[in-house]
Amino acid sequence: MKKLYWKRRNFPPGPIPLPVLGNTLSLALNPPGYQPLLKWKKKYGPVFTFWFGFQPTICITDFKIIKETFIDDSETFAGRLTLNDLIQIVRGGHFGVIETEGRLWLEQKRFVLFTFRNFGMGKNLMQERILDEIVYLIDTLKAINGKAIGIQGEIDRAVGSIINSLLFGYRFEGKSFHFLQKSGTENGIEESADFCEAFLREMRQRKEKEGENQHSFSFQQLRNVCLDLWVAGLETTTNTITFAILYYLHYFEIREKIYAELDAVIGSDRLITNNDKCSLPYLNAFISETQRMANLLPINFGRKTSKDTYINGFFVPKGSSVVPQISCILFDETIFPDPFTFNPERFIDAETKKYKKIDEFIPFSVGKRQCMGEGLAKMELFLIISNLFNQFQLLPENEKSLPSLEKRFGFALQPQPFRCKVKTRF
Numbered sequence: 001m002k003k004l005y006w007k008r009r010n011f012p013p014g015p016i017p018l019p020v021l022g023n024t025l026s027l028a029l030n031p032p033g034y035q036p037l038l039k040w041k042k043k044y045g046p047v048f049t050f051w052f053g054f055q056p057t058i059c060i061t062d063f064k065i066i067k068e069t070f071i072d073d074s075e076t077f078a079g080r081l082t083l084n085d086l087i088q089i090v091r092g093g094h095f096g097v098i099e100t101e102g103r104l105w106l107e108q109k110r111f112v113l114f115t116f117r118n119f120g121m122g123k124n125l126m127q128e129r130i131l132d133e134i135v136y137l138i139d140t141l142k143a144i145n146g147k148a149i150g151i152q153g154e155i156d157r158a159v160g161s162i163i164n165s166l167l168f169g170y171r172f173e174g175k176s177f178h179f180l181q182k183s184g185t186e187n188g189i190e191e192s193a194d195f196c197e198a199f200l201r202e203m204r205q206r207k208e209k210e211g212e213n214q215h216s217f218s219f220q221q222l223r224n225v226c227l228d229l230w231v232a233g234l235e236t237t238t239n240t241i242t243f244a245i246l247y248y249l250h251y252f253e254i255r256e257k258i259y260a261e262l263d264a265v266i267g268s269d270r271l272i273t274n275n276d277k278c279s280l281p282y283l284n285a286f287i288s289e290t291q292r293m294a295n296l297l298p299i300n301f302g303r304k305t306s307k308d309t310y311i312n313g314f315f316v317p318k319g320s321s322v323v324p325q326i327s328c329i330l331f332d333e334t335i336f337p338d339p340f341t342f343n344p345e346r347f348i349d350a351e352t353k354k355y356k357k358i359d360e361f362i363p364f365s366v367g368k369r370q371c372m373g374e375g376l377a378k379m380e381l382f383l384i385i386s387n388l389f390n391q392f393q394l395l396p397e398n399e400k401s402l403p404s405l406e407k408r409f410g411f412a413l414q415p416q417p418f419r420c421k422v423k424t425r426f
Contacts, residue, residue, distance in 0.1 A: 014049035022051030032407040033298030034327035047312045057321045061328035070367035078368040079304030081321040096224035133158045148397040163233040169194035243294040269426035272386040281355040285347035291363040296412035395421040
């Protein structure tokens with residue numbers, strides 16, 4: 001115990017860790033994992049320390065302090081603390097973009113963002129890719145009109161096809177693959193049809209210019225960056241959409257408000273596009289409240305400090321693990337009153353009736369490690385949810401027994417499996 005005390009003495013206060021286990025038992029025994037963090041925030045303040053085994057992690061739970069550290073001093077908090085032995089087994093070394101740092105991470109992050117921008121990220125071209133999958137999803141659901149299905153599988157396929165088309169150049173059609181048109185040459189400029197093709201072209205060009213081992217582009221890196229983009233791009237978006245359907249099924253009054261807005265603004269079975277977004281404030285508020293309540297990452301990825309620093313008066317040495325604990329912000333009762341109640345109205349301005357931006361609403365995290373796919377995810381959430389709700393009336397399979405809202409663990413928190421009835425609205 002004396003050794004444990006000396007280890008803890010220079011860190012911000014926090015719960016007493018168990019030998020070997022640290023505080024992981026408290027987190028594991030209280031699913032979905034963020035409840036202990038909320039209690040520790042009340043007891044120890046906005047900055048406290050908890051332990052993953054032998055690893056101390058400084059947790060920041062106040063938005064002002066998160067802004068001062070991860071945004072205003074972002075370079076200091078851009079590193080990534082990883083378990084080297086596990087990384088070697090799972091990845092074959094430090095590869096990818098989620099669990100790398102330094103020059104490798106920076107170079108690969110820039111390449112990913114540059115490539116996705118070339119694919120039309122945030123533009124009409126990206127919207128067309130998403131709408132193509134929505135049309136296929138609509139046709140699939142119309143074929144089973146009136147029946148109850150496990151709709152998560154169809155959402156998985158649609159979102160999976162979007163990320164697959166970006167990474168590998170093919171999409172799913174039923175149980176088969178459909179390959180997109182490959183790259184050609186226009187005006188003497190080569191264009192890549194997918195991320196893998198763009199990466200391999202860059203790898204070949206770097207090899208010719210810099211030599212075999214003088215750059216960060218390799219087959220091992222390609223495998224791992226695709227893994228990162230696939231997992232991050234699929235599960236978080238799919239789970240958020242599925243939670244949206246669950247909340248939609250549970251709250252009849254909210255469902256009726258969504259119908260009323262869609263009928264007033266859209267009023268037909270035409271496809272909803274980004275041009276309609278500003279005209280659907282309640283639907284946007286519903287999506288934001290879904291993201292807040294779903295809170296898919298109960299504990300955010302840790303950042304590693306690149307130098308000695310101070311956080312809220314506490315000295316933090318170089319190499320420390322620091323977490324911007326987003327769940328403690330999303331469930332902060334001073335920002336979101338009655339935080340465990342699903343209420344889209346909190347995102348609606350009472351006077352203008354327009355969507356209200358809340359600065360503390362940061363589901364995609366902040367700083368240099370903020371989610372790279374935020375733009376794509378936002379577009380997917382709006383287009384899929386709005387078109388799904390406009391085209392279909394989704395109803396509980398059993399009105400007397402609504403599906404569970406309980407969350408289960410995964411890479412991101414997942415909803416429990418459920419079925420719902422699907423009926424066309426037009």
